[in-house]
Amino acid sequence: MAHTLNNPRSNRGTLGLVLMLAVFVSLLSSLYFLGNSAESLERFGRANDLLLVINGLMSVIIFVLVTMNAARLVRELRQGLAGSKFTLRLVLMLVVMSLLPAIIVYTFSVRFLRSGIDSWFNVQIEQSLSSALDISRDSLAEEQREFLRRSEKIRVTLRTLEAPYLVPAMSDALSIHGAREVILRDQRGLVIASASMNLYLPQMRVDQSLSEQVLDGQPVVGVVERQDGNLDVQVGLPFNDAVTERKARILEVIYPIDARRQVLGQDVQDTYQHYQQLTFMREPLKSSFVFTLSLVLALSALAAIWIAFRLARLLMRPVQALAAGTRAVAEGDLTQQLPPGGKDEFGYLLNSFNQMVRQLQSARDRATLSQGEVEQQRAYLQAVVGSISTGVMTLDQTGRPSTINNAAVEMLGVDRAEVLGISLDEARERTGAYAALAEAVAPHLDADANTWQEELHLNGARGRRTFVCRGSRLGEVGTGHVLVFDDISPIIRAQRDAAWSEVARRLAHEIKNPLTPIQLSAERIRHRYMDKLGDDGELMDRATRTIVQQVESMKAMVNAFAEYANTPDLAFSDLSLADLLSDVVELYRGLPAGGCIGLQLAPDVPLVRADSGRIRQLLHNVLKNALEAQDDNLQARVDVRLQCVERGGNSRIKLQVRDYGPGFPEDTLDRVFEPYVTSKRRGTGLGLAIVKQVVEEHEGEIELSNADDGGACITIYLPHTAS
Amino acid sequence: MSSDRRLSVSALAKRLFLLWLLLATVLVPLRAEEGKVDFNSLVSYVVDSRVYLSTDVSLQLSGLARSALESGVALEFDIDIEIWRQYSFWPDETLKRYQISHRLSYQGLTRSYRLERLLTGDRVSFKKLEDALHSMASLRDLVLLPESLLKPGRRHFGRMEVSLDIDALPSPLRTQAYFSRAWKLQGGVQQWRIR
Numbered sequence: 049m050a051h052t053l054n055n056p057r058s059n060r061g062t063l064g065l066v067l068m069l070a071v072f073v074s075l076l077s078s079l080y081f082l083g084n085s086a087e088s089l090e091r092f093g094r095a096n097d098l099l100l101v102i103n104g105l106m107s108v109i110i111f112v113l114v115t116m117n118a119a120r121l122v123r124e125l126r127q128g129l130a131g132s133k134f135t136l137r138l139v140l141m142l143v144v145m146s147l148l149p150a151i152i153v154y155t156f157s158v159r160f161l162r163s164g165i166d167s168w169f170n171v172q173i174e175q176s177l178s179s180a181l182d183i184s185r186d187s188l189a190e191e192q193r194e195f196l197r198r199s200e201k202i203r204v205t206l207r208t209l210e211a212p213y214l215v216p217a218m219s220d221a222l223s224i225h226g227a228r229e230v231i232l233r234d235q236r237g238l239v240i241a242s243a244s245m246n247l248y249l250p251q252m253r254v255d256q257s258l259s260e261q262v263l264d265g266q267p268v269v270g271v272v273e274r275q276d277g278n279l280d281v282q283v284g285l286p287f288n289d290a291v292t293e294r295k296a297r298i299l300e301v302i303y304p305i306d307a308r309r310q311v312l313g314q315d316v317q318d319t320y321q322h323y324q325q326l327t328f329m330r331e332p333l334k335s336s337f338v339f340t341l342s343l344v345l346a347l348s349a350l351a352a353i354w355i356a357f358r359l360a361r362l363l364m365r366p367v368q369a370l371a372a373g374t375r376a377v378a379e380g381d382l383t384q385q386l387p388p389g390g391k392d393e394f395g396y397l398l399n400s401f402n403q404m405v406r407q408l409q410s411a412r413d414r415a416t417l418s419q420g421e422v423e424q425q426r427a428y429l430q431a432v433v434g435s436i437s438t439g440v441m442t443l444d445q446t447g448r449p450s451t452i453n454n455a456a457v458e459m460l461g462v463d464r465a466e467v468l469g470i471s472l473d474e475a476r477e478r479t480g481a482y483a484a485l486a487e488a489v490a491p492h493l494d495a496d497a498n499t500w501q502e503e504l505h506l507n508g509a510r511g512r513r514t515f516v517c518r519g520s521r522l523g524e525v526g527t528g529h530v531l532v533f534d535d536i537s538p539i540i541r542a543q544r545d546a547a548w549s550e551v552a553r554r555l556a557h558e559i560k561n562p563l564t565p566i567q568l569s570a571e572r573i574r575h576r577y578m579d580k581l582g583d584d585g586e587l588m589d590r591a592t593r594t595i596v597q598q599v600e601s602m603k604a605m606v607n608a609f610a611e612y613a614n615t616p617d618l619a620f621s622d623l624s625l626a627d628l629l630s631d632v633v634e635l636y637r638g639l640p641a642g643g644c645i646g647l648q649l650a651p652d653v654p655l656v657r658a659d660s661g662r663i664r665q666l667l668h669n670v671l672k673n674a675l676e677a678q679d680d681n682l683q684a685r686v687d688v689r690l691q692c693v694e695r696g697g698n699s700r701i702k703l704q705v706r707d708y709g710p711g712f713p714e715d716t717l718d719r720v721f722e723p724y725v726t727s728k729r730r731g732t733g734l735g736l737a738i739v740k741q742v743v744e745e746h747e748g749e750i751e752l753s754n755a756d757d758g759g760a761c762i763t764i765y766l767p768h769t770a771s
Numbered sequence: 772m773s774s775d776r777r778l779s780v781s782a783l784a785k786r787l788f789l790l791w792l793l794l795a796t797v798l799v800p801l802r803a804e805e806g807k808v809d810f811n812s813l814v815s816y817v818v819d820s821r822v823y824l825s826t827d828v829s830l831q832l833s834g835l836a837r838s839a840l841e842s843g844v845a846l847e848f849d850i851d852i853e854i855w856r857q858y859s860f861w862p863d864e865t866l867k868r869y870q871i872s873h874r875l876s877y878q879g880l881t882r883s884y885r886l887e888r889l890l891t892g893d894r895v896s897f898k899k900l901e902d903a904l905h906s907m908a909s910l911r912d913l914v915l916l917p918e919s920l921l922k923p924g925r926r927h928f929g930r931m932e933v934s935l936d937i938d939a940l941p942s943p944l945r946t947q948a949y950f951s952r953a954w955k956l957q958g959g960v961q962q963w964r965i966r
Binding site for chain 1: 838839842843844877878879880881882883885893894896898941942943944946947
């Protein structure tokens with residue numbers, strides 16, 4: 049089931065756009081305010097604080113964002129994340145591209161700002177303003193001198209007057225000399241007498257520095273500011289009363305300054321001081337402008353870096369998605385689908401990738417299906433090859449077995465892993481059936497013939513066996529061979545048995561028929577002529593007896609052959625082999641030549657489906673063969689063991705009869721079951737042949753071998769009812 | 772992990788230092804002569820169930836501040852007075868708080884210093900700057916609070932601070948004044964116990 053790779057789209061994008069817009073507006077506003085405020089100090093004062101706060105705040109925010117982005121990029125670089133190096137290059141490129149013009153603009157802006165502020169100032173203007181202020185001061189000083197002269201006259205007038213006339217004279221002086229107030233104070237500055245143009249009382253105390261100076265005998269003239277902001281000239285004179293000769297008094301006269309002159313002087317002063325103030329603040333103003341502009345540059349730079357990060361990530365997003373998708377495909381995950389792209393080249397690339405992955409997945413599904421079918425067919429063929437009785441083995445181009453089926457393993461009596469591990473050349477140096485097979489096959493592998501066939505005689509775990517081995521070259525030269533071999537030993541043996549059966553049948557027919565007339569003739573001759581012959585009668589008696597005995601013997605032999613040749617109708621029934629064996633052994637124990645028969649019966653031996661008569665004959669033949677194999681029957685010893693065992697994956701009843709005689713001759717070991725093959729002086733050589741015949745009638749197996757410590761061992765495996 | 776964090780912290784500190792260095796380069800030299808305030812006498816006393824305060828304070832401006840004043844820049848001074856009651860295991864309780872603000876300007880025409888009390892608008896001219904500053908910072912018989920507000924057995928304190936109001940400076944100077952000591956008044960704070 050296909051699923052789409054995660055594409056984190058959240059409110060972060062909207063937030064980023066809003067922030068970007070805020071930065072842009074902030075930058076534009078800053079530049080606008082800077083451009084306007086450079087025209088005047090007042091505008092700058094109003095805008096500067098706002099600019100500093102806004103730009104500082106924005107710079108901090110952008111700085112944090114840039115730091116976070118940089119840290120993330122460093123982390124991605126360390127992790128080797130796809131696209132991180134390209135992002136770094138892109139960021140660096142964008143930063144350089146944006147910063148270079150910004151720095152150039154910044155540099156020229158600083159120059160323009162400095163020159164713009166410097167243009168506010170002019171030496172001639174400053175000199176003119178200073179001169180104007182000096183003129184105003186001189187004018188004011190001239191007026192003060194005039195007021196001092198007038199005050200001197202007032203003092204002269206007042207000195208000659210008695211106390212009661214002082215106040216009227218002071219009032220007259222107001223109008224005569226244009227004074228605003230005339231005040232006479234004592235040495236502590238307290239008012240003694242006064243006259244004023246105003247309604248309010250004069251200031252009770254005079255300035256201490258003025259009184260001290262006056263009391264030292266020096267006249268004082270100065271300008272004082274009234275509460276309403278207007279200026280007055282204040283004249284202080286030491287006053288010695290000529291009438292009372294009192295000393296240490298102060299005559300204080302206050303004159304209003306001419307209003308027009310005062311306004312003009314004030315204007316000059318304000319203009320001059322404003323200019324002075326500007327001059328004083330010229331450098332701080334430049335620094336502040338440069339600082340604000342630098343802050344704007346820093347904000348621009350940080351914003352450029354931040355936008356570069358965002359832009360790079362935006363561009364790298366489809367690339368990273370492609371990288372992740374490619375990695376997933378490389379790891380075998382074909383269910384990944386990238387988020388659909390836009391209508392640009394990246395979108396086309398993403399859509400093409402998705403289409404490619406879908407096609408790959410479809411192709412893989414088909415391949416998996418085909419592979420499954422092939423696997424099924426292979427398993428089927430393997431099962432067929434594994435279950436057939438023909439041995440099959442394939443060799444690669446180096447002659448090393450690549451496959452071998454169960455039948456071949458069983459036939460050769462080898463271990464599968466061992467066979468697959470060694471080549472035929474290596475196997476030739478070993479012993480056993482596989483080595484013999486390798487020895488026989490090797491010349492054919494080197495030959496040019498595509499197919500070949502050869503009959504092989506191999507000594508395996510089951511004795512000497514005859515195989516028909518066919519070999520074929522697989523495909524072209526150098527791709528290997530297939531060996532197919534069949535164990536034809538049972539066929540050969542069956543053919544031989546059939547031949548012997550035919551011989552036995554003919555013998556019985558051709559020999560047995562004349563025997564009866566011979567025996568009857570011999571008995572008649574003996575009966576008729578023995579009494580007539582006299583002394584020769586004895587000879588006659590021996591001769592006819594010998595004839596009859598030999599005929600009986602030949603009859604017995606012919607009957608035995610007939611019995612071997614004729615397969616009787618079998619009557620199968622479930623019987624206990626243990627009980628049958630016990631009965632038969634018991635019979636032998638009662639006979640004089642019974643020897644010593646040891647019987648070992650395993651408990652719970654299952655029943656067998658068998659013909660009791662034939663099985664009894666089998667047991668007799670086996671025991672008789674074992675006893676007759678030992679010269680001294682009285683000392684003969686036979687061990688009989690009956691048990692249930694596992695053989696070839698099946699449960700079988702195992703009957704083992706072992707004697708302690710000379711054993712089978714090695715040269716007849718593979719032909720013991722054939723008729724007339726016997727190592728005993730007596731016997732027809734049919735006993736074991738019949739045993740084998742009975743075993744095969746009951747679908748059993750028979751094996752014989754010689755024990756290491758002497759004696760022969762016959763082992764019979766029979767199926768039981770439970771199997 | 773922790774080493775990375777330490778590294779980033781040191782890198783951040785380095786960046787802050789560089790920023791500070793940039794500011795220091797752009798702005799005027801930071802180390803400059805400071806203004807000075809001397810409290811010659813400070814007396815609080817009770818007359819007619821009122822607590823009064825009288826001070827004799829000499830104030831001296833730095834060369835830069837004096838130049839600014841004589842160049843026409845008006846300076847504003849704040850006198851902040853606070854009276855509080857102290858508790859041993861409880862936050863202090865403020866009883867009264869005053870602020871007296873003055874504006875000092877130079878009159879080029881008359882070569883005098885005009886001192887204006889901002890609250891009342893009263894103006895006084897002085898020939899000498901020292902007289903103007905002394906007149907501004909020295910208080911005579913200022914009524915602090917009724918005596919009834921002073922609780923017997925409790926400790927009461929007063930604090931007077933004379934400072935130059937940097938925020939009232941023109942903007943270009945203000946930016947510098949935040950970083951320069953020339954616009955600070957050393958020893959401008961005096962604390963006393965009201966008995």
